[in-house]
Amino acid sequence: MARVPASRLPQHPLIVTAEEDRVRHARGQSFPDWLAMRSGDFEFFPDGVAYPETSAQVRELLAFAVQHDFIVIPYGGGTSVAGHITPQKSTKAILTVDMGRMNQLMDLNEESQIATFGAGTPGPQVEAQLQARGYTLGHYPQSWELSTVGGWIASRSSGQQSLRYGRIEQMFAGGRMETLQGTLDIPSIPASSAGPDIREVTMGTEGRMGIFTEVKVRVQRAPEEEKFMVCFMPDWQAGKTVAREVAQQRIPLSMMRVSNAKETRAHANLGTSLKQFKLLDGYLRFRGLDDNRCMLTFGVTGSKYQNKVALKQLKKILKKHGGVGGALANIMGTIWAHGRFKFPYLRETTWAQGIAVDTLETSTDWGNVDEQMSQMETTLENALKDDGEEVMVFTHLSHIYGQGASIYTTYFFRCADSYEATLERWKKLKSKTCEVIAQGRATISHQHGVGRDHALYMPVEKGELGMRVIKTLVKDFDPEKRLNPGVLLQDTP
Amino acid sequence: MARVPASRLPQHPLIVTAEEDRVRHARGQSFPDWLAMRSGDFEFFPDGVAYPETSAQVRELLAFAVQHDFIVIPYGGGTSVAGHITPQKSTKAILTVDMGRMNQLMDLNEESQIATFGAGTPGPQVEAQLQARGYTLGHYPQSWELSTVGGWIASRSSGQQSLRYGRIEQMFAGGRMETLQGTLDIPSIPASSAGPDIREVTMGTEGRMGIFTEVKVRVQRAPEEEKFMVCFMPDWQAGKTVAREVAQQRIPLSMMRVSNAKETRAHANLGTSLKQFKLLDGYLRFRGLDDNRCMLTFGVTGSKYQNKVALKQLKKILKKHGGVGGALANIMGTIWAHGRFKFPYLRETTWAQGIAVDTLETSTDWGNVDEQMSQMETTLENALKDDGEEVMVFTHLSHIYGQGASIYTTYFFRCADSYEATLERWKKLKSKTCEVIAQGRATISHQHGVGRDHALYMPVEKGELGMRVIKTLVKDFDPEKRLNPGVLLQDTP
Numbered sequence: 001m002a003r004v005p006a007s008r009l010p011q012h013p014l015i016v017t018a019e020e021d022r023v024r025h026a027r028g029q030s031f032p033d034w035l036a037m038r039s040g041d042f043e044f045f046p047d048g049v050a051y052p053e054t055s056a057q058v059r060e061l062l063a064f065a066v067q068h069d070f071i072v073i074p075y076g077g078g079t080s081v082a083g084h085i086t087p088q089k090s091t092k093a094i095l096t097v098d099m100g101r102m103n104q105l106m107d108l109n110e111e112s113q114i115a116t117f118g119a120g121t122p123g124p125q126v127e128a129q130l131q132a133r134g135y136t137l138g139h140y141p142q143s144w145e146l147s148t149v150g151g152w153i154a155s156r157s158s159g160q161q162s163l164r165y166g167r168i169e170q171m172f173a174g175g176r177m178e179t180l181q182g183t184l185d186i187p188s189i190p191a192s193s194a195g196p197d198i199r200e201v202t203m204g205t206e207g208r209m210g211i212f213t214e215v216k217v218r219v220q221r222a223p224e225e226e227k228f229m230v231c232f233m234p235d236w237q238a239g240k241t242v243a244r245e246v247a248q249q250r251i252p253l254s255m256m257r258v259s260n261a262k263e264t265r266a267h268a269n270l271g272t273s274l275k276q277f278k279l280l281d282g283y284l285r286f287r288g289l290d291d292n293r294c295m296l297t298f299g300v301t302g303s304k305y306q307n308k309v310a311l312k313q314l315k316k317i318l319k320k321h322g323g324v325g326g327a328l329a330n331i332m333g334t335i336w337a338h339g340r341f342k343f344p345y346l347r348e349t350t351w352a353q354g355i356a357v358d359t360l361e362t363s364t365d366w367g368n369v370d371e372q373m374s375q376m377e378t379t380l381e382n383a384l385k386d387d388g389e390e391v392m393v394f395t396h397l398s399h400i401y402g403q404g405a406s407i408y409t410t411y412f413f414r415c416a417d418s419y420e421a422t423l424e425r426w427k428k429l430k431s432k433t434c435e436v437i438a439q440g441r442a443t444i445s446h447q448h449g450v451g452r453d454h455a456l457y458m459p460v461e462k463g464e465l466g467m468r469v470i471k472t473l474v475k476d477f478d479p480e481k482r483l484n485p486g487v488l489l490q491d492t493p
Numbered sequence: 494m495a496r497v498p499a500s501r502l503p504q505h506p507l508i509v510t511a512e513e514d515r516v517r518h519a520r521g522q523s524f525p526d527w528l529a530m531r532s533g534d535f536e537f538f539p540d541g542v543a544y545p546e547t548s549a550q551v552r553e554l555l556a557f558a559v560q561h562d563f564i565v566i567p568y569g570g571g572t573s574v575a576g577h578i579t580p581q582k583s584t585k586a587i588l589t590v591d592m593g594r595m596n597q598l599m600d601l602n603e604e605s606q607i608a609t610f611g612a613g614t615p616g617p618q619v620e621a622q623l624q625a626r627g628y629t630l631g632h633y634p635q636s637w638e639l640s641t642v643g644g645w646i647a648s649r650s651s652g653q654q655s656l657r658y659g660r661i662e663q664m665f666a667g668g669r670m671e672t673l674q675g676t677l678d679i680p681s682i683p684a685s686s687a688g689p690d691i692r693e694v695t696m697g698t699e700g701r702m703g704i705f706t707e708v709k710v711r712v713q714r715a716p717e718e719e720k721f722m723v724c725f726m727p728d729w730q731a732g733k734t735v736a737r738e739v740a741q742q743r744i745p746l747s748m749m750r751v752s753n754a755k756e757t758r759a760h761a762n763l764g765t766s767l768k769q770f771k772l773l774d775g776y777l778r779f780r781g782l783d784d785n786r787c788m789l790t791f792g793v794t795g796s797k798y799q800n801k802v803a804l805k806q807l808k809k810i811l812k813k814h815g816g817v818g819g820a821l822a823n824i825m826g827t828i829w830a831h832g833r834f835k836f837p838y839l840r841e842t843t844w845a846q847g848i849a850v851d852t853l854e855t856s857t858d859w860g861n862v863d864e865q866m867s868q869m870e871t872t873l874e875n876a877l878k879d880d881g882e883e884v885m886v887f888t889h890l891s892h893i894y895g896q897g898a899s900i901y902t903t904y905f906f907r908c909a910d911s912y913e914a915t916l917e918r919w920k921k922l923k924s925k926t927c928e929v930i931a932q933g934r935a936t937i938s939h940q941h942g943v944g945r946d947h948a949l950y951m952p953v954e955k956g957e958l959g960m961r962v963i964k965t966l967v968k969d970f971d972p973e974k975r976l977n978p979g980v981l982l983q984d985t986p
Binding site: 111112113155156157181183186187188190192193194195197198200203205218244303306309364365367401402403405441442443446448449461462463465468469 | 602649650674677683685697737745856895942951959
């Protein structure tokens with residue numbers, strides 16, 4: 001705590017400058033953030049934290065920022081893995097605005113199925129407040145336990161059951177954003193051809209245009225039934241083809257995930273006891289599936305009848321491509337469901353064994369999935385060759401669409417002797433692979449957002465005029481670069 | 494033809510200044526356009542028309558416009574009903590760029606189900622070229638016979654089977670827009686969290702940002718089966734509730750339309766012979782449905798199995814709310830399918846009897862549908878009271894969503910003694926009702942776009958900062974107001 005410098009912010013009744021608040025808001029959940037927190041070397045801290053309870057208080061804080069020329073970082077659940085909320089070195093003071101006290105269901109229109117939430121409401125409170133009334137939003141990113149509805153919208157998040165519920169883009173219906181130019185009231189209309197969609201312009205602005213304070217989302221009746229299952233395909237091509245056919249034939253599953261052979265082997269080793277593994281392995285070999293086998297994880301969510309007909313259609317496709325399920329399928333699906341938000345905690349476990357772990361993700365067209373995955377895996381595997389270090393890599397497709405899929409790659413490498421040296425290894429892995437993503441016909445992020453860590457790669461993806469669109473908007477709403485500078489665009493205050 | 498003034502455009506090998514070309518591109522298909530064409534009083538004409546065949550030629554035309562300081566109007570099928578392509582009085586010369594020669598399927602990636610089209614490809618050519626390969630886009634607005642894929646994107650169009658295929662927003666995957674600042678290459682990615690979506694920023698810009706030249710759209714395998722059917726509900730509340738439950742329970746129909754009681758009566762009178770009408774009326778009365786009955790039109794599109802289970806789920810809902818179908822249902826559904834693009838021609842038929850007809854449309858939340866429909870109908874019915882004229886009005890919900898529905902109102906009024914006086918009557922009807930839409934929690938257009946006719950109402954819907962977003966973008970891409978000025982925004986060159 002001794003290293004937290006004195007706050008440079010002027011006094012204000014809404015601003016807290018206690019060290020603990022500043023330390024707690026200094027970092028997100030990226031690998032460098034996590035290293036920083038372990039090592040105690042946070043680099044930079046916000047000069048203070050505010051916890052507004054109303055839109056009016058957010059406006060007041062923004063006006064105070066203009067008056068005293070300081071920087072504002074909007075903060076949801078602090079789960080960013082791309083540096084969205086990390087203060088950078090700056091001659092100006094930095095205020096983090098933590099939206100966590102705006103966490104209530106403010107209105108639920110049951111006829112139109114629209115819920116209005118305070119933007120700082122985290123996943124569990126979103127669902128608890130809705131489910132008490134018989135409704136669900138159905139948005140379950142891996143960060144769900146902490147991340148907030150406003151954060152999901154600001155960074156264009158996607159949940160694990162997006163096959164049924166859609167991405168946050170399909171859920172966000174409108175609401176209120178406080179900007180330096182005033183309040184942006186985003187109209188909530190089912191569908192419109194009245195010019196560009198303002199919802200879509202604000203989603204993904206990552207705090208650069210303003211701060212979401214109240215948001216309307218499209219909700220649904222809580223489903224009658226939800227089930228997760230697992231089955232195994234003979235090889236990657238079969239698994240990928242099943243996923244593509246499910247999406248393109250619109251089989252109404254709520255999720256489908258395809259692990260490649262390496263991930264399938266790793267999961268079998270990590271997720272089960274030796275006895276269980278041998279039992280499963282023996283059964284699958286008996287059914288003709290060797291080490292090339294790939295695991296499919298899938299779920300149905302809806303009425304019992306809808307789930308039944310969805311599974312019936314799926315089974316036809318699985319059979320055609322040689323899928324093997326059986327009695328184990330339901331048990332393993334249940335295991336997945338129990339562990340679905342646990343992956344981020346794996347970092348602690350492997351660290352104790354001297355192993356670092358992180359993930360990279362993108363999405364691309366079906367026709368490019370193999371090439372993109374192969375390039376990402378090969379790049380990671382070879383990235384530390386010069387250091388004589390091996391990297392263990394595996395991948396799954398986490399979200400599927402008619403056009404393509406998201407690619408989610410996990411990699412493990414040995415920790416170096418110091419935090420600094422471990423961070424250097426990570427930087428090599430990250431930058432080499434991001435370069436490969438940017439140069440492919442893929443996006444620099446399917447679900448994590450841009451933040452500071454991906455801003456460098458945006459121009460390749462969006463093109464010169466695409467970047468001009470974003471820069472023009474940000475500049476018009478925040479000409480002095482007061483809101484989250486360095487995020488989304490590579491600029492500094 | 495004598496009234497077409499001399500062209501003010503400089504000579505260019507791509508520009509045609511023949512009177513016939515200029516007359517043919519002077520007007521769209523709105524009621525005033527149609528009056529102008531009948532009366533021969535076109536008011537203004539483009540000074541010339543170009544028919545580019547490549548993106549390079551579009552760039553050349555835009556550069557020529559800058560060089561010689563003239564205005565450019567992008568033109569697709571000329572089916573605008575909101576004044577998108579109508580030249581206004583201007584001291585500058587006006588060039589209409591007709592995209593009709595860029596009408597080819599340039600590429601079809603069957604694995605990723607992405608088709609690339611010249612932006613000027615009209616509906617029938619889109620489908621013919623795709624269906625020859627076993628695919629479909631499935632976008633069928635009423636203007637389908639003439640309107641183009643680029644026009645659909647530029648004006649955020651919606652097709653009749655949007656319940657299955659989605660709006661054009663769900664189909665448009667990326668492509669190329671030629672702007673005054675260069676070529677905007679819009680990346681085609683299945684889904685992304687990399688900042689604001691450039692596709693979404695360009696859709697609905699109605700030619701103000703640039704001209705789409707090549708567009709990628711998400712296509713599907715041609716369906717195994719498609720059926721349209723009709724049934725009758727006891728009253729409006731029952732019909733509306735069925736539609737809401739279908740959307741909110743995600744019953745996979747491809748379309749559902751709910752006619753109110755007035756439209757149901759009118760359709761029965763207009764669409765059938767007296768003998769057929771008496772037969773149907775007698776049967777429905779026997780089944781307990783009186784003059785309050787409402788017609789539901791619906792369709793299924795997909796595999797035979799998917800259609801069967803969709804109809805099974807629908808039937809349960811219909812039964813719960815007192816629906817009556819029977820043997821007539823399939824026959825009447827087939828009649829609807831045959832006449833689905835015919836409505837625009839009705840104008841000619843009624844005109845011969847001294848009756849003018851036009852439509853108005855919006856969309857709003859389920860909780861506001863009744864109020865909005867009632868206000869629109871009452872406003873139209875009373876709008877010509879001062880002139881002692883009655884207006885006949887009826888309505889249907891044309892597109893349904895979980896959140897709400899589109900409201901599509903048709904109105905008939907007597908022609909006055911002169912074109913001018915008839916136009917005055919129309920202006921009263923249009924402006925009074927648009928005011929009621931703008932003041933409701935509804936959009937000024939669900940599917941027709943903004944054009945010149947709705948620009949006045951945009952600020953109420955989008956708000957001051959919402960308008961600022963649009964103005965900032967347009968100004969940045971076209972600071973001299975060269976591209977379609979007066980459209981989308983109320984500005985003049």
